[in-house]
Amino acid sequence: MTSEVSAQFPVGAEGPNPVRVLAPDGALVEGAAPSMETSEIEEAMRLMVLSRAVDERAVGLQRQGRLGAYSPVIGQEASVTGSAMALDPARDWVVPQYRELPAYLHQGLPLERLFLQWTGHVEGGHIPDSVRMLPIQISIAAQIPQAAGLAWGLRLQGLDAVVVVYFGEGASSEGDFHEGMGIAGVTRAPVIFFLQNNQYAISTPRHSQSAAPSLAARGPGYGMPGHVVDGNDLLAVNAVTQAAVARARAGEGPTLIESQTYRMGPHNTSDNPARYEDPELRARWAALDPIDRVERYLVRVAGWDQSRRSELEGWAREEVERAHRVAMELGGNRPEYLFEHVYADPPERLLRERGRRLGGD
């Protein structure tokens, strides 16, 4: 009888090959063309190099106790930058998890505000009015259905905005992921679910997260396509995201993108990957550095030499110092901040307590 019973939706042993545009040696793969102008790729380099400089500085500051927990982007710069640059910050939105620094900068968030975030200054979450992004989300996956609702709402208001929501492969296990995908599907909301599969959720490896060979396989279960992309390939990520943006903008609905990449740093500055990381896996990915790959491409097509990268790195270090300095000038939190922005119209009881606490000590 089992011959009658065909599994209409069989599971392959392995996921599909990811979309790739740029080979690790910086050459375009056979038949591929870049989706970005050279000037845009140079802009991407700038964001990626800046991001890595922030990582370095932040880790240093954290060791000195001058910064709270910080989640380095290292290894995922192309994944974040390539996707973010498919957006138009003048109309599109970014909904963050917490490991997407270049995307925030591309949307227009000043770097100094991020230092405020990491030092635990309340102003860290205060996104300037002109910047289309939500605050960083620490409650894993909570932002996913919110992003779907945001996209749906923007469309209901006749705007042609697109929303990209970032999250990890860990986040994709939460019920919130399912609920966000579900509502985006039925409302055809212009949202792109950008899943950064960096192989770990703190110490938990990808295979403990789900038995699916590919997480992109979840798209069709919500009536949307699912793509797998080489997340260390700036141009592939950008191309796949551009296509998803076009689809969303045209009213054709949401897309799920699984960007396969690797977290080259610790989960955050209090984590020690030596306890759980697979050294072979790490070595394989280390050879696929996303910034080096783009640099090799620029060497090939735009006449870059080593000095260009060093110059950028120098600029980035200065920019990081500047931003850090500006952030520190704001000073620390003040007790009264605790009582601000709790409600538009705070209850009497809270006002009384405020008076007591701020008056008293």
Place this chain on the structure above:
Amino acid sequence: MTSEVSAQFPVGAEGPNPVRVLAPDGALVEGAAPSMETSEIEEAMRLMVLSRAVDERAVGLQRQGRLGAYSPVIGQEASVTGSAMALDPARDWVVPQYRELPAYLHQGLPLERLFLQWTGHVEGGHIPDSVRMLPIQISIAAQIPQAAGLAWGLRLQGLDAVVVVYFGEGASSEGDFHEGMGIAGVTRAPVIFFLQNNQYAISTPRHSQSAAPSLAARGPGYGMPGHVVDGNDLLAVNAVTQAAVARARAGEGPTLIESQTYRMGPHNTSDNPARYEDPELRARWAALDPIDRVERYLVRVAGWDQSRRSELEGWAREEVERAHRVAMELGGNRPEYLFEHVYADPPERLLRERGRRLGGD
């Protein structure tokens, strides 16, 4: 560039054709063989006819105010019976939603206990020790991840039990569904997710529930196969479930089955489908009555005539009366029940309150 960007997991406009064994006229479809002996099919008839007799009586009783809300099975008898009969009640488990009466009976739950459930008697939820099923679940989808955990636990204990968990297409929108599928996938738990897509969740039509052409398409996203089956075809449902049971028993992991059927009755006895039901859709499904289809098959292969069905119906009515009578003999709830089985070891404070309340009024 979009030519580079192939959707590895594209979404078809329509779902696949469901597995079918028995044509509406009661003939086997070309090349199909029944997965059940004729005697088993007669047993299935017994369960299905009994279920329908319960539906009729329960609706009547509810109108007289002698029963709480009741959710009729009508239209879904083959879907429930065919799947339940793939199980071995001596080792396998059923985890219910609430619309699977024949499955409970097949597991060995006495019908009288269900009358207790529907009249709101506390003993309604008291599953006898020998019966492998959890109590009916009213909180939609909450049972799904519990079933996965149950299956995982049985396997960890070296048992070769399989768990079938029932739920509706509405339930598949809850985060609980995702979480249950997820853990079953990674633990390869011996559980079958039996999704009864009866086209409505109260008034909400299937297409408002999800944009996926088929809900079975969700299987691969969790590393398990997804099947679509004609839920009004007893033999197809049984065959597909048997295969899934064999797979689970062999340690190969979980399966998702979408059984496409139709709720021919109201959502429950306080619902009025006239407000929302699509009459054409209803008419199409009305022609596909699952009991009639099996009867036609038995007429063809086992020499059944009209009298067999009438006899069964007579027996069923009597059995319903008997069960109802037995249930009523137990009497109503007694105040002390409120304080029983709250904790193995109730807090002092609760005992005091118990004394106060049971002593006082």
Place this chain on the structure above:
Amino acid sequence: MPTMSVIEAIRDALQLEMARDERVVVLGQDVGALGGVFRASQGLFERFGERRVVDMPLSEGMIVSSALGLALSGLVPVAEVQFMGFTRQAFHQLTVQAARYRFRSRGRFTASLTIRSPFGGGARMPDLHADAIEAQHANAPGLKVVMPACPYDAKGMLLSAIRDPDPVLFCEPLRGYRGWREEVPEGDYTVPFGQARTVREGSDITLVAWSAAVHLAERAADRLAEEGVRCTVLDLRTLVPLDVEGLVRAVSATGRCLVVHEAPLTAGFGAEVVATIQEEAFYSLDAPIARVAAPDTPYPPGTLEDTFLPNEERVCRAARSILAA
């Protein structure tokens, strides 16, 4: 003035506000063609169309989180969660995410969203449908928890809730959906939050309640009146914000107080009421404040509701012992 039941008052508020403010969208399970399982949104789908009245998939988490997303986009969602107990499925989205957007973004983002949800006994609903969990939400700063007890308040407070720039959990007394008719003005009016309502005044004892329990307190007060006991009945109306001053005033005037609610005793909101009064009006108290609540058991099947829920007899008995103290 027309008379309305609670459900009619709610429907009236919804249609008025949808007509007045284009940004208002209604979403929830079965709120469209069916008009809601209790008909709160009846007629809205036909009048305002499927873009503004949305049948949602069966997921409370999805309903609350996408309502939050809609609010972040600038719309004004009014979401229905079919039963208050099922707000637990959306607990983090409501009590943390919606409640803290303003704070976490220093005011850049606000969650101007209303969650309507019925609760409470009396209708003999199936398992898990009647749970009163208002206290669990009241411990979530950033969220407002409002609990009208009558049609007039239901309408005026729902209009306040929808217009409130912060998230509001609007809890509706299922028991009163079809009954409790009273005169309700046509057209626009609001009932402000944080102002308790004196239902009746009496000098012997103050009965404090909210939502359906207010009616129980009134009935008990009637019975006590026959025994010559004069009760003040205070309807808190909103738990957050809490009208501390009104509460203290009402209790100080009588020196005796009884709090009545449907939720289980331990950590129910009655505890907050008692704690607040005793902190603020200790020296006016002539007797210990008592609570009449459900016992610390799960919500039982309908036929055990009479044992589980507060009733007139239990309220009167508790009042008498306070008066005897």
Place this chain on the structure above:
Amino acid sequence: MPTMSVIEAIRDALQLEMARDERVVVLGQDVGALGGVFRASQGLFERFGERRVVDMPLSEGMIVSSALGLALSGLVPVAEVQFMGFTRQAFHQLTVQAARYRFRSRGRFTASLTIRSPFGGGARMPDLHADAIEAQHANAPGLKVVMPACPYDAKGMLLSAIRDPDPVLFCEPLRGYRGWREEVPEGDYTVPFGQARTVREGSDITLVAWSAAVHLAERAADRLAEEGVRCTVLDLRTLVPLDVEGLVRAVSATGRCLVVHEAPLTAGFGAEVVATIQEEAFYSLDAPIARVAAPDTPYPPGTLEDTFLPNEERVCRAARSILAA
């Protein structure tokens, strides 16, 4: 006798019980090779293997609901939810599903499951990691809520929790994970639920607290002692079951009481403590009971914790005004 920190005591209880009872399985995020983000399960994976120490996917709902399923199958799961605030993601599975299986099945099924979860300030954790929401769980009949304050209790109460046939939310004081070393017996012992612990006795005022706040109460008591004030410090240990008798006894003896907790004031568990005392010991009270708690604001970033959380200064000041009353 060896000395242990809170985390060592927890680890010791886990390994003892896993060795003693084969049915015990440990599950949670990062509990395997990493040994838990706070190392509570360090060494268990190596010793008991991946079938009994399971790294779970990132979903608290999944963790709690599959632990519940494991319990229904006859195993004895001990699940870690990385931070108590994230039990909200599993709220209905914990506060309804696990809490009511016994009741709903008339005892056929029980949820012998323990959820361990750290909480509380002092460690300057990121946003949303320190929330104290014990009161929200305490309003869920069927669930037990236990909150040890010291290594000795952490070990003995965890052993009680695992052996308890009912679901237990075991809340761990993050602040004391590495500190608060004290002598803890090797081997098996249990600390029963529902028995408050008298940390010190004094005749002027009773400070009531649980979990980390007990240490704060002790430090405040030290300071007050310098002013000649003798404090009783009572550690409730478990909120459900609540040791009503012990609480009443301790407060009656001094006639004055202050409750200290980290959760926001409104509808925090302090309200229940105050309400219970004033119901049961009204005539022994010489002054209103006060609560020192967090204000009704969201949990702020770490550097605002000092403004947000109760501290010695605030506890002493409140105690002094009670004594002056």
